[in-house]
Amino acid sequence: MISILKRDILLSVRSGTGFSLSLSFFLLMIIFAPLAIGPDDLLLKKIAPGILWLSALLSCLLSIDHIFQSDFEDGSLEALIIAPIPLESTILIKTFAHWVTSGLLIALIAPLIGVLYNFDFNSLLWIFLSLLVGTPGLSMIGVFGASLTIGLKKGGLLLPVLIMPFYTPTLIFGSQTIMRAVDGLEVTSTFLLMAGITALVIALMPFAATKAVKASLK
16 A cells, blocks of 8 residues: 555656646646735735635646546556455545645645735634645545546546536635634634535545446446
8 A cells, every 4th residue: 555655646746747737736826816816915815715725626636637547548457456455445545645746735835825915823824724634625526536537538627527516515614714714713613514524525435436446447
């Protein structure tokens, strides 16, 4: 399992589909949004939580469609299915590798970018925590979507249509957590709801993705 994790992380870094692509897109979205909106600090603070979370979501989507594609093309996906390790565990490992090269990096860099919006320390802390807890759910949902499009031509174009509805609850509660922190309101309830969604997704989606992967190879 460790070898699968190392392999996926190295492939993501070398191919540029994870580390560089996701992080570059996230940074560009965050930096260019104020230029398009204007210098109104109050307006920027109001919409910044939504911009942060939408940027994180789209950055995750950019690299998710490749997670099974290389394994499918070189035949190693079939080997993973018949391996002694349960396929559900393999999918969890691949999801973790995707999160390390996308969601984790975004969670770490987002508070630094948040300084551009003049957020206080408490808001920056909740930006980090919300993205740290919410982005694993984004990766897991994305992996499930990728399992549905294995072998399909232009599957990368179909993928966002399939999984965007599943992203909606995390997007809502994640952005609301930051909004409430910026306004000085209580944030525990929205944060726990988002954490519960992440836990539920991680508990259920590997089994659904396993069935989808096996069905795609029949």
